[in-house]
Amino acid sequence: MPATSSLCPAIANRWSPRAFSDRPVSNADLRHLFEAARLAASCFNEQPWRFVIATKEKAADHDKLLGLLVPPNQQWAKQAWLLGVTAGKKTFTHNGAPDRFGLHDAGAALASVAIQASYMGLQVHGMGGFDAARARTELGIPEDFEIGAAFALGYVEGPDEPPADRKRKSLEEIVFGMEWGRPAL
Numbered sequence: 001m002p003a004t005s006s007l008c009p010a011i012a013n014r015w016s017p018r019a020f021s022d023r024p025v026s027n028a029d030l031r032h033l034f035e036a037a038r039l040a041a042s043c044f045n046e047q048p049w050r051f052v053i054a055t056k057e058k059a060a061d062h063d064k065l066l067g068l069l070v071p072p073n074q075q076w077a078k079q080a081w082l083l084g085v086t087a088g089k090k091t092f093t094h095n096g097a098p099d100r101f102g103l104h105d106a107g108a109a110l111a112s113v114a115i116q117a118s119y120m121g122l123q124v125h126g127m128g129g130f131d132a133a134r135a136r137t138e139l140g141i142p143e144d145f146e147i148g149a150a151f152a153l154g155y156v157e158g159p160d161e162p163p164a165d166r167k168r169k170s171l172e173e174i175v176f177g178m179e180w181g182r183p184a185l
């Protein structure tokens with residue numbers, strides 16, 4: 001493993017907690033968090049990402065998003081101040097052609113939010129465990145948008161530290177030279 005000391009601290013300290021606190025996150029802070037998404041890179045600068053979010057300030061909306069999650073995720077996500085779902089536009093706006101990077105770019109935008117959150121002493125936990133079909137109908141997500149991930153965002157209850165035993169593939173397993181599978185680094 002490379003030394004983490006040279007890593008951006010917000011990346012090194014980002015993790016996916018389950019022990020969220022229900023401490024409110026101010027709307028000003030939420031604007032900073034999603035500003036990080038707004039500034040993400042995207043194919044043709046399409047900015048295909050969209051986020052449907054609800055905070056505990058509107059309990060009924062928060063409950064509605066919570067109800068889309070699979071029960072094991074509901075167990076811990078119910079505490080988080082904010083719940084959300086991402087979507088990526090499937091077509092380019094300028095010519096209507098398919099944009100196969102829509103969901104890719106939406107994921108990159110959520111990663112930016114997660115890093116900004118870590119920088120601000122918050123964390124994001126992405127979730128695939130939710131009912132995307134119900135999300136489409138109940139949240140009115142248009143057909144031209146592919147549904148990405150659900151996510152929880154908030155302060156962490158207790159120590160905000162990634163677990164010491166994080167399991168990760170080695171760089172040799174993920175970064176190849178010009179021959180697939182041959183480590184580049």
Ligand SMILES: Cc1cc2nc3c(=O)[nH]c(=O)nc-3n(C[C@H](O)[C@H](O)[C@H](O)COP(=O)(O)O)c2cc1C
Pocket residue numbers: 014015016017073125126127128129130149162166
């Ligand atoms: C798209 C996506 C879907 C995920 N789905 C779930 C999920 O449904 N439930 C869950 O507890 N964690 C989920 N996770 C969290 C991953 O398990 C977690 O990111 C991974 O174990 C690495 O841990 P770390 O984020 O703390 O570094 C998801 C993460 C992503 C990015």
